[in-house]
Amino acid sequence: AWTPASLANTIQWFDPTYSPTTLNSMPVLVPKETGTLAVPRAGRCALFDGSNDIASTTTRFNATGDITFTAWVKSSDLLNGSIDANGGRGIARSTSTGLGAIGDWNVTVKQGGAVCFSRWTVGGASDATGRAETAAGVITINTWYHIAVTWNGTVKAIYVNGAPQSIVANNATDTGWGDAPFEIGRHYVSGLYYWVGSLSDVRVYNVAKSP
Secondary structure, eight states: OOOOOOOOTTEEEEOOOOOOGGGSSSSSEEEESSSSSOOOOOOOOEEEESSOOEEEOOOOOSSSOOOOEEEEEEEEEOOOOTGGGTTSEEEEEEOOSOOOOOEEEEEEOOOTTOOEEEESSSSSSOOOOEEOOOOOSSSOOTOOEEEEEEOSSOEEEEEEEEEEEEEEEEEESSOOOOEEEEESSSSSGGGGOOEEEEEEEEESSOOOOOO
């Protein structure tokens, strides 16, 4: 499993102990905890209905420098209609403009189970190769997975349950996301972009970590 040797570079972490009915209005980012991440903690996950449940903050975590995002995820429905071309259902995002800015990013899962990590290297337009994608079938429904993505200033990496995943495609990012300093549970404002299932132990680091 992904077990960082130190949490000294943690920016913030999300403690998902709030009910879905109050999630949007709660201060969901709290100071880091100590210890290492081994398994999703029982009773410490947030449920997302795929319709309007998100957690958000005004603190922006853009990847203008090195970044690591990690989360325990469990999907109950990856079907998303026609939005696979835009990356599928969203786990988290930090975006600053409708057209994309350098350092904007999101983490998504396509309906076939491919994990995607988008990071803009250009501003004001779609990034032609900004979305890294794993092979299909990496994620299946109703199972917990630990997902980690990193950007070290040059290369994107995606890990599932601590194992590095081959990047099989680098596709274009889309535009029109709007301003979202940091959101958990979607990567766009349309319903099919929302996460359906559970998320736990969401963390952002200001370094590119490795398992």
